[in-house]
Amino acid sequence: MNQTKLEIIENTSALLERQGYNATGLNQIVAESGAPKGSLYYYFPDGKEQIGAETLLWSGERMAERIHTGLSQVEDFGEAVHLLAMSIANAIEASNFQAGGPLTTVALETATSSERLNLVCREAYALMQSAFEKKLVENGFEETLAVHLAGYVLAVFEGSILLSRVQHSGNPLRQAAAHLKAYIKSLEVEE
Amino acid sequence: MNQTKLEIIENTSALLERQGYNATGLNQIVAESGAPKGSLYYYFPDGKEQIGAETLLWSGERMAERIHTGLSQVEDFGEAVHLLAMSIANAIEASNFQAGGPLTTVALETATSSERLNLVCREAYALMQSAFEKKLVENGFEETLAVHLAGYVLAVFEGSILLSRVQHSGNPLRQAAAHLKAYIKSLEVEE
DNA sequence: GTCTATACGGTGATAGAC
């Protein structure tokens, strides 16, 4: 990918994370990314919606990677998920609660207002869910259970990250991680 | 509360639920609510932010009520939570995924950009969490566990409602409800 | 590929008549 284009996407990702889609203007994107002002519509002929779509897909891929590498630190799934949640909680606090993933806010803003952005959000979440699912299968979970459980884990992460950002504290995420770990352990025993 | 003011708040609540805060304009609010156009700043001297704040608090109270009455249908907490989730899943589908609570989107949009709205979101979530917590205490859960567990339940609801809205299917919420019920049952046994 | 200038609609907010 072109260097300028990548720079636009990277900076847009950060803006969407902080402000969401509707609050982020094109002027702000070119200002923050330092990209040539006249080249925006050259790289993204469809305008803002295309910038959003490409940014969200790119972000989803990076998030899935982060989940994958985070989970690979420990073999046991319950422990690995707990560790990952703790590291995210620290990162959210360090960012002054402006981090937490660019997807959630935009996904809600566009769930019914832009089909293009909605579809790309679905794909991004699917990538993240797959990362959890893969680790579950490695841990010996049966395939269909792994899919459902991965969706549940994703929901817990998203919900507790939301509460952490709103309450300006990493604790909701940390407590959710503890409950999630306990639940997964109870499933591992039964197998 | 005044009739006109209430009508503005009710309609704003629906708009925030569908579109979020930044996508909702004052013109749209007066159009949709049928309220006298000139009276907006009479009832809400601080403008849009005040409309948002009062709407979110009002919505939070109503959501907490709904949780309370929903949970009171069944005695057992695990069963009650499951039943509530199922009824929300149906409601979300019936709304074409435009429902799911006005808080989540606005809470994320304003988490770091408006202190006033952030504080009112926190209060709204606290009301909802209290509704879960109260039921847990009634079920014999120890106080501090009840608080933490209520926060976890709230996170699971928020996260899985998000996924349901994005994926245009009530299933993420339904599956999360099943996992949540199983986890709660495992805690009940231990007590 | 990148620039400047600009079109055009919509935004939140205010003033002053009634």
Add this chain to the structure above:
DNA sequence: GTCTATCACCGTATAGAC
């Protein structure tokens, strides 16, 4: 209490020079 008129500003998008 409610209306209309109007403000200054910002949004996305486009045109045309270079």
